[in-house]
Amino acid sequence: MPKTYSGSCHCGLIKFEVSADIDHLRECNCSICIRRGALNFRVPEENLTVLTPLENAVLYQWGSETAEDYFCPKCGILPFRKSSQLTKAEIEAGKAPFTGWAVNARCLSGLNISEIPIVKIDGASL
Template sequence: MTPLAALSVYRWGSRTAADYFCPVCGILPFRKPSAPTARERAEGVRPFEGWAVNTRCLEGFDPSAVPVRRIHGSALVAERPG
């Protein structure tokens, strides 16, 4: 298991999200999701304060046993940082 301090961090787009990945094998075990855009905030979307976890990295956990929320990336609207 790789400790958090040894993981690499990648930031993209608005630079408010952080993807943590192993610099040796490349797996992304978790990420800190991005902040809502101005449009999303205006629509009432609240910031997500938690972490997104790649459950495929957890021993003894069956990812198919939990509900899935699908996100269509092609429908997302990018906002340039101001």
């Protein structure tokens, strides 16, 4: 059963609610995730409600500029992101696109991260 969690950046400039059944967390080794140390989980787009104006966040894009990383300009925390769109090769290989949000589990209140299994994602080689 999905649960509704409240989340925010550190200073509260970005607040959100997310409905999710968090059965695992993703630890990714791509260039941005490894620097950030985030543990993410994925939800469909409609499961995340940003309660503060999205413009409160700064959008960071790099490389193919198809991923969307939203971070707080005041406290620097990144609460959620959208993954890169699939490359032509990935689409041809039959990989299913994911259009939802990746949410930083460390930004949720009332979630005990140590009880949730961690799945390692090899984002560095994607």
